[in-house]
Amino acid sequence: KLENVMLGSMDPPEAIIIDVGLAELFPPHKADSHRSSAPTGSIPTMAPEVLMQNSSYKCDVWSLGCCLFGLFCRIPLWFPGKDGTPEVYPYPFAPPKSDARPDLEDYLRRQKVGPDLANTRCSGxxxxxxxxxxxxxxxxxxxxxxxxxxxxxQWPKL
Known part of the structure; x- marks a missing residue:
């Protein structure tokens, strides 16, 4: 999630990812076949296959895609935080209302439909x-x- 990306230096720019305490290493020589059943991470950037407890290294591609969406998000959503104050939510899919199965299934359906890319600054x-x-x-x-x-x-090279 975006809160876990820090700027290490300005020149040259260097991003550092922090708080990887629950990260799972996928063996490089088995990356294409290794699967994980551990549902760890944050819901806003969690890939569908992580929610379904059958993920591969590509779950990280999804998470980074959620972060890129957040960086380009035009009008972020707002939700009450733990203390009730509004928190900005720039990710592509509104979070599930609860951890109950019907709410998670609804979240998966929204992920399947895909993000609203019209809500990003990258259209033009x-x-x-x-x-x-x-x-x-x-x-x-x-x-x-x-x-x-x-x-x-081509985009990162522009």
Missing amino acids: QAPSARDLISKMLSFSEQARPSMQRVLAH
């Missing part, structure tokens, strides 16, 4: 960013690009 100025976010948020894990393909996409 950065159509290649919109293309990349759309691909990274593919509900189908097989259709989602690998991180190598994400890095090879």
